[in-house]
Amino acid sequence: MIKAKIKLEGNKALLELPQEIIAHTSNSEAELFPLRDGFYLLSLNPLPQPTPLQHSLSDAEFCVLEKLTSLKFEERNKKAAEKALNKEELLVLDSLLKKKTISFYSSAKYPSGVYNVPKEVYSQMLDRKRKMQSGNQKEMLLPIQQKKETPPPIQQKKETLLPNGKEYAVVEEAEQEKFLNENMLSLTKAGEVFGSRGFDRKYYICTRRFYDNFLPVFSEAFKKGGKNASQLCDELKINPDSCIVMLKIMCEKGEAIEKRKGVYFGV
Known part of the structure; x- marks a missing residue:
């Protein structure tokens, strides 16, 4: 049950709704429908849903x-x-x-x-x-046609991948010496790879690119309140390892906090 406060100001009554309710509405108006004595149905205009991707990227x-x-x-x-x-x-x-x-x-x-x-x-x-x-299928991307007066685009950085071929990893203690090689340490110092060692002695790491792209998704999810990893996986349709890596790194960087065991909140 969610409680709301009523404040009387002259001939008007102001209804204060908690943040988890406000986060789901797109404006300041609501509709009340009488059900029976003392009971009303409150209807809010929901936030517009993002348009799903309808086409393949050119x-x-x-x-x-x-x-x-x-x-x-x-x-x-x-x-x-x-x-x-x-x-x-x-x-x-x-x-x-x-x-x-x-x-x-x-x-x-x-x-x-x-x-x-x-x-x-x-x-x-x-x-x-x-x-x-992959060796089976190679594509060549043609640059966008430029006019003569347009300067060439900035050189694109080579994509950073971890030794497992992904952009995130949960590394068990026994594998850390092999996984965290000299190249990985140099990438960490350069800010291209983020890492956090957990109390479970596992090492949670991801590329900067992975973190930057999923940070707004997690931040938006936390606007609705605290979540555990399982809830976030279901809501965001991501696998458990990528989810827990994001949560650990977000806590390391001060973007999230684990207020209760296994329950995370945005900062």
Whole structure:
């Protein structure tokens, strides 16, 4: 049961709803339907649901998203995008926004706003890259046609993958010496790989790219209140290992906190 407070101000009564209810509504209006004496049904206008990805990414869209996600999430604003992309690529970016393939939002933490790539789009990008990297199927991406006066795009960084061929890993204690080699340590120092050692002696690691892309997804989920790993897996449709890695790294970076054993809240 959820309780609400009623405040009397003159001839009006103000109904205070808890944050977990407010997080699901799109405006300040609600409707009350009388059921019987003393009982009412409260109806709120729900938040608009994001448009699911209806098409496969084109080569041009893939190239733009590759460059966009190479930027740190907190730096993924309009100014940074204008520096990283040429004129034609900015048009593609604008098209992705209009089609709601990606979104742009601002908050108290990100007052300048940031571009957000939904997990469905990010998953499609990962699937495409895996196919490109496999020996059976290779694709050649053609760069977006540039006009003569447009400077060449910034050189794209090579994608960082962990020794297991993924962008995240839960490393058992017995495997840590082999897994955490010199190359991994140098990537960690360079900020391309994040890691956190748990009380269970396991090491939770992921690439910066993986973390930056899933951070807004988890932050949005925490607006509805505390969640455990199982609830987040069901809600976000992700596997348990990737979920627990995100939670451990978010806690390490101060983006989340484990208030009760196994129950996490956003910060």
